[in-house]
Amino acid sequence: MVTGGAGFIGSNLVDALILEGHHVRVIDNLKTGKLSNLDDARRQGLGRFEFYNIDVTDDEVSVVIKDFEPDMIYHLAAQADVRVSVKDPIYDAKINILGTLNVLNGAVNANVKRIVYAASGGTIYGDVDLKSLPVNESHLKEPVSPYGISKAVVLDYLRSFRHTYNISFVALALANVYGPRQDPYGEAGVIAIFANQVLKGEQSTIYGNGDQTRDFVFVDDAVDAFIKAQTKGDNLLINIGTSIETSVNSLYQVMCEAAGKKQNAVFESPRPGELLRNSLDITRALIQLGWKPWTSIEEGIGETLEYMSNKK
Ligand SMILES: NC(=O)c1ccc[n+]([C@@H]2O[C@H](COP(=O)([O-])OP(=O)(O)OC[C@H]3O[C@@H](n4cnc5c(N)ncnc54)[C@H](O)[C@@H]3O)[C@@H](O)[C@H]2O)c1
Structure with a gap:
C-alpha cells in the first residue's frame, strides 16, 4: 500500500512497485497529487492497481487497509510544504501527525508487518552547524519549522509502534x-520552478546571493531507496541524498546549459529563515540498504527538462 501515491515521489514509487510485479493499493486525497500521475500505473498494473480517494485522517483508512491486508505500507501522504506549515501549524499537525497515527492504527488492525516512511532530511535536523555537514543520522533533531517538527515526531511514534506492536x-x-x-507551481522545489521558467524563457528569481547550497537527489534514485527498504534497513532512520552540496547559482547555470538557453536570473533579498547550506551524509544508506545515488545533477536536470518540455 502507498499513501500519497498520486504525488510526485509516491507515483514514481507506485510505477516501480508495479514493474516489480506487486499488487498496489493507493490512498490519496489528491490535495497536491494528480490522478494523471498514475496513468502509467493504471495501464501497466491492470488488475494489480487500485486507487482510493481518501484523506489519511479519515476513519475509512483502517477499513481500506484491513480489507487489503498489505505486506507493507509506504507512508508518503503528507502536507509537504514548509511555508504552509508555518502559516497553519495545526493543519500541518493534523495531516502529518494525526494522519500518520491513523495509518499506524490501521496497520496494527490489519497486522501489517512493515512501514516505510518518507521523513525529511532537509528539516528534521534543524539549523546544522557547518562543521557537521554533511549531517548524519545521529545528529540532534532540532527542527525549526512546524513541518520539520511533524516529520521528526513521527520517528518517535514509529519507534513506539515497533516496540508495542512489533511493526x-x-x-x-x-x-x-x-x-x-514534480509540480513547478506554488511552493515547489527550486529545480521544478527553474525548469519551468527556463523552458518558457521567463526570468527566474534567486533569493539571496545564490551561494546557498542544497543536496539534490533524483527521484529515481530516491525510489530505488524505497524499494531497497522493503527488506533492509530495519528500524533505522536513513539519509537519502548525495552528500554533494550544489549552490543555487550553479544549479541555475547547469539548467540553462542543459536547456541551451542564455539567460540571467534576478537576485532578491534572502528569505527569512532559509538554511544557508545543507547536505546529508549517506554512509548509512550504503551500509544498511546497499544504496547510493547514480544520477548526476546534469543527467537528472536533463531528464527533468525533457519531461517538462514533452508535457507542454
Ligand atoms: N519532495 C521532496 O523533496 C521531499 C523531501 C523530504 C520529504 N518528502 C516527503 O515525501 C513525501 C512525498 O512528497 P512529494 O514531494 O511527493 O509531495 P506531493 O505533495 O507530491 O505528495 C504528497 C501526496 O500526499 C497527498 N496528500 C496530502 N494530504 C493528504 C491527506 N490528508 N490524505 C491523503 N493524501 C494526502 C497529496 O495529494 C499528494 O499526492 C511527503 O511525505 C514529503 O513530506 C519530500
Whole structure:
C-alpha cells in the first residue's frame, strides 16, 4: 500500500512497485497529487492497481487497509510544504501527525508487518552547524519549522509502534528530491520552478546571493531507496541524498546549459529563515540498504527538462 501515491515521489514509487510485479493499493486525497500521475500505473498494473480517494485522517483508512491486508505500507501522504506549515501549524499537525497515527492504527488492525516512511532530511535536523555537514543520522533533531517538527515526531511514534506492536519501520530522511512529475507551481522545489521558467524563457528569481547550497537527489534514485527498504534497513532512520552540496547559482547555470538557453536570473533579498547550506551524509544508506545515488545533477536536470518540455 502507498499513501500519497498520486504525488510526485509516491507515483514514481507506485510505477516501480508495479514493474516489480506487486499488487498496489493507493490512498490519496489528491490535495497536491494528480490522478494523471498514475496513468502509467493504471495501464501497466491492470488488475494489480487500485486507487482510493481518501484523506489519511479519515476513519475509512483502517477499513481500506484491513480489507487489503498489505505486506507493507509506504507512508508518503503528507502536507509537504514548509511555508504552509508555518502559516497553519495545526493543519500541518493534523495531516502529518494525526494522519500518520491513523495509518499506524490501521496497520496494527490489519497486522501489517512493515512501514516505510518518507521523513525529511532537509528539516528534521534543524539549523546544522557547518562543521557537521554533511549531517548524519545521529545528529540532534532540532527542527525549526512546524513541518520539520511533524516529520521528526513521527520517528518517535514509529519507534513506539515497533516496540508495542512489533511493526518494523524504515524512515528515509530524504534530501531535496527532484525530477519528473514534480509540480513547478506554488511552493515547489527550486529545480521544478527553474525548469519551468527556463523552458518558457521567463526570468527566474534567486533569493539571496545564490551561494546557498542544497543536496539534490533524483527521484529515481530516491525510489530505488524505497524499494531497497522493503527488506533492509530495519528500524533505522536513513539519509537519502548525495552528500554533494550544489549552490543555487550553479544549479541555475547547469539548467540553462542543459536547456541551451542564455539567460540571467534576478537576485532578491534572502528569505527569512532559509538554511544557508545543507547536505546529508549517506554512509548509512550504503551500509544498511546497499544504496547510493547514480544520477548526476546534469543527467537528472536533463531528464527533468525533457519531461517538462514533452508535457507542454
Ligand atoms: N519532495 C521532496 O523533496 C521531499 C523531501 C523530504 C520529504 N518528502 C516527503 O515525501 C513525501 C512525498 O512528497 P512529494 O514531494 O511527493 O509531495 P506531493 O505533495 O507530491 O505528495 C504528497 C501526496 O500526499 C497527498 N496528500 C496530502 N494530504 C493528504 C491527506 N490528508 N490524505 C491523503 N493524501 C494526502 C497529496 O495529494 C499528494 O499526492 C511527503 O511525505 C514529503 O513530506 C519530500
